[in-house]
Amino acid sequence: MTDLASVWPPAPIRTERLVLRPSEARDRPAFIELFASPEVHTYLGGPRPRDELERAVPEVPGRRPGVFVIDADGAMVGTVTLERRDAQRPGHVRPDAGEAEIGYMLLPEAWGQGYAAEACAAALRWFARALPGEPVVLCTRTDNHRSTRLARELGFTEAERFEEYGAEQWFGVLTPVTPSD
Numbered sequence: 001m002t003d004l005a006s007v008w009p010p011a012p013i014r015t016e017r018l019v020l021r022p023s024e025a026r027d028r029p030a031f032i033e034l035f036a037s038p039e040v041h042t043y044l045g046g047p048r049p050r051d052e053l054e055r056a057v058p059e060v061p062g063r064r065p066g067v068f069v070i071d072a073d074g075a076m077v078g079t080v081t082l083e084r085r086d087a088q089r090p091g092h093v094r095p096d097a098g099e100a101e102i103g104y105m106l107l108p109e110a111w112g113q114g115y116a117a118e119a120c121a122a123a124l125r126w127f128a129r130a131l132p133g134e135p136v137v138l139c140t141r142t143d144n145h146r147s148t149r150l151a152r153e154l155g156f157t158e159a160e161r162f163e164e165y166g167a168e169q170w171f172g173v174l175t176p177v178t179p180s181d
């Protein structure tokens with residue numbers, strides 16, 4: 001299993017309307033908005049208090065391999081992440097676990113515009129080139145309909161469902177396309 005750090009950071013990735021890039025200090029207020037938003041955290045265990053976030057969030061948040069800021073017109077509107085799934089958690093497709101897992105979170109004002117789909121598709125294309133042949137997994141609550149819709153649109157298929165954090169989880173996999181020589 002190749003370490004994500006060995007392919008990080010990539011050059012900024014440009015799509016039709018967005019740029020995916022590593023985080024910067026100027027993104028801090030948007031990170032705090034994301035973590036404090038009750039709407040964003042409806043299916044993610046609830047928001048964190050803003051005053052606590054103001055104290056705890058580092059100067060440059062999300063500065064680690066696999067964390068892309070989604071930038072629209074020069075401002076952060078969310079994140080898309082590709083990180084190794086914790087072997088202790090349920091849901092695996094490889095015997096050695098440690099699968100690459102995609103996650104996404106957008107500020108509510110950026111929903112309903114296809115930004116999440118555009119950003120995730122670009123991140124997955126980057127991943128397929130950077131670490132070819134690896135599957136990507138995705139775990140989201142079954143009742144998070146915007147998220148399961150997006151997962152299916154991105155090409156993920158349901159591998160299993162299980163209970164975690166007191167709710168039913170949809171666990172999907174995106175199998176790499178094998179080039180036919």
Ligand SMILES: CC(C)(COP(=O)(O)OP(=O)(O)OC[C@H]1O[C@@H](n2cnc3c(N)ncnc32)[C@H](O)[C@@H]1OP(=O)(O)O)[C@@H](O)C(=O)NCCC(=O)NCCS
Pocket residue numbers: 039040041043044102103104105106107110111112113114115116117118139140144146147150
């Ligand atoms: C999950 C989440 C990213 C989905 O956001 P989203 O905006 O619904 O997702 P998409 O990018 O697929 O956009 C689809 C919507 O954009 C619309 N749209 C507009 N222009 C579009 C375009 N050019 N292309 C595609 N869709 C477009 C679609 O019609 C659809 O609209 P609708 O919601 O009114 O039906 C968002 O709800 C979120 O951040 N939730 C909180 C975090 C979370 O739960 N994450 C999951 C854990 S991994």
